[in-house]
Amino acid sequence: MINAGNCQPDAVTYGTLVKGFCMKGNNSAAIQLLRKMEEGACKPGLVVYNTIIGSLCKDKLVDDALNLLSEMMSKGIAPNVITYTSLIHGVCKLGKWKEAKGLLNEMVSKNVFPDVCTFSVLVDTLCKEGMVGEAEGVVKMMIERDIQPNTVTYNSLMDGYCLRGEMSEARKVFKLMLSKGLMVDVFNYSTLINGYCKRKMMDEAMTLLREMSRKGLVPNTVTYSTLVDGCCKVGKLGDAQKLFSEMQDCGQLPDVQTYAVLLDGLCKNRQLSTAIQLFKEMEGKKLDADIVIYSILIEGLCIAEKFESAWELFFGLSSRGLQPNVRTYTIMINGLCIGGRTSEAEKLLTEMEERGCPPDDCTYNIII
Template sequence: SLSILSEVFLAICSNNCTHLLLEKPVLLFCCQSLSYYLVKTRCKSGNLGLDEALGHFDSVIQMKPIPSIWAINHLFGALSKMNQCSTVVSMYKQMLACVGLHPEVHTLSVVINCLCRMNRVDLGFSVLATILKHGLQPNAYTLNALLHGVCKYRSLSEAMELLQKIEEKGLACCEITYATIINGLCRAGKTCMALEILEQMYEDGRFKPDPQCYNPIIDRLCKERRTDEALTLFRDMINKNVAPDIVSYTSLIYGLCNMGLWTRALALFEMMNKKGRKPDVVTFNSIISAACKSGKWEEAVRLFRNMIDCGAFPNIVTFNSVLDALCKEGKTAEALNLMEEILCHSAQWKEATRLFNRMLDEGIAPDVVTFNTVIHALCKERRAEEALSVLELMSQRGMRLNIFTYNSLIYGMCLTDQWAEATRLFDEMVVQGVLPDIITLTILLDALFQGGMPEEAHKVVEARVKYGMELSKITCSMLIDGYCIRGKMDKAKKVIDLMVIKDHVPDIASCYKALVNGYMQAKRISEALRLVEEMIEKGVMPDLETLKALRDLRPKRHVVSAE
């Protein structure tokens, strides 16, 4: 280490033996020590890059004589944490070709861990054979890595067999060994066997179970909706002086929330805080989501504020849960206040808040669901201008608007009699490749006819047909009825002709009936009759109601038989 190197250097200088620094053995010792210290420091820094690590490795294996294996160990450990498993295995192969560089148990254990994480458990066992062949003793880390690999990529029976061999041969193991097996059993749904392993640990007495042994079982019981059993195990854990950690609490809180046991979940959440266990984003999301589903929006907002104060920064799931709950309760003002803490505002909105800036720093941004929730709530309350401000913000964020966004906005514009803006949005959505659906057409056509704008309604239908979009029964009937009510029979007839030409009529009988009724109401009986004859020619039979109405309005000799 550097301290040893410093002591050697000071001893040489204090004894007036500086000439020794030029001696090759001393010089080599100094170089090797400096190299080892540099590698160790960089590996522990947390910002070691892959290229830098490769450079250090090349330098170490080229040194003559070969330095201590510990420089290699530090590099392997750092690269393993960086998830560069294939790089570690490649370096290991190069290392084997270096004369005089002998790996020890720690080196080989890291290699085994990397191989198992690469789903090469078979090669992991080969390296274990190398350890035993050289008379080395595998440690708990070695065996745990293999056990984890077998549990994850092979069968559970193989993992149990391996554990049995480890116990029979008296090989090194620890709490993590049993926690690995328990986790594997729980993932396979074998909760009873996991409980047996836990009990076996207490009976054996060598290892005291820690939270990592309890947590997989508690989590599995909660997912199986066996919350009472999970709570019993949780209490047993405390009674045996095993302090629950954040995972223990979070699993139970999730289980209680999933069962709709909001009050008990909140009590456990408060207990967690009192015990000094700091909730994380997963814990908060579970409890906040449960509060929202229970209609406790005030409690949800309180927990949301608490979450920020605790430094557990909310993610998009949190935002959507709270905003959706507020908007469903009609608390648009509260939702907007919350949005001011989340969203960066446009020129009409306030300046970006501290929370939004931090949100961006964390790489979390509101998604289209968040925006749609707020836009829909604003439009329902006729706050169209603010809804358009949110729309502008979505555009600034580069978000692609979907059918829900446009439908909400068109509805909002129609509610506030902004017909031009509603049709502009319709044109925009078509250009953007967002195809209008039945809801879009129903909202827009109904509003345009009520606003006395049948021509605009006709343009909307023409645009839909032009872009090859099919028309629904409701759309056709609404458009024809709108013209007929205003006595614009020629326009109504053109609509049917347009639909027939484009083959976009889902229910031509209903459309013809609406037009016939329009002619009759306008006392244009002869045209109504011609239309009925046209229907029959096209193989569309008028219903009895239409024929009887015609019979009552025209001379007997012209009556079409309804019999």
């Protein structure tokens, strides 16, 4: 037991244990320890409450976090900027922008002033909601309060413009970061590269990749996967395969997502034999192929009009411990329809519904 014998735990011991439980995602154990502290002589302070509130918000248990805030305040413990930033982050993760704004106003009314972390959370949420103009307003407010935006703030703003396809504005934010002497890292470059790839602006994306190398920054697996996907989407399979080789030469190992985007590109461009070879390579590296990978292969077989092989692969999914999802069923149903096996397609549609996998609009459009 924690208080066995004459050795009584102090605030530091309790705080360390609470933090440990929270880091493991065991919020219930952390709260139990909080209750134990309340019963004893060593009462919980702001740090312990903040640790648990932060963990609850991270797990989107915002109502529990708000209840703990009320409890804390009823005991005369005033929240600080860390408390409010955690809560704002929590409601933002749930997409509750109005609640976030309410918490911001509340903290200011209590003379608890937001810091760069608080503002960065707000900027990120606004950008993800497509409210980039409002996010720009928050950044201006920060500067007016002598709180300098950091790379996290600017990266969120840049990503917001990328999501809207406003690449010239995104590039301006990137240049602004450089002009302010901020340390631009792989994550920042990857954000802008992703934006260019989504807009099929591969020349600009590749220029950024080479710029990274000149600056001594090593692109990571996410960077390369994004570029491979972008090349595949514009039909530059040769470039995609070169990037796939290059990343391994740089010591960046492709993950399941990297294999998925390259397999998809090969299959959609009728390079089935190369795709199968790549799949075997993936298996040789002991990477677990998920339902996304198998759906891509089934579609590739259907595109190549190898319907029987696609059918066999589809029905072998259960033996691999995989369950087809809506996309997998839709691909197979489409293949059966193209192959003139409409009765089997209709049976598969019925099976799909019976197995609790409701068809979507794409599925019904194929049958119709």
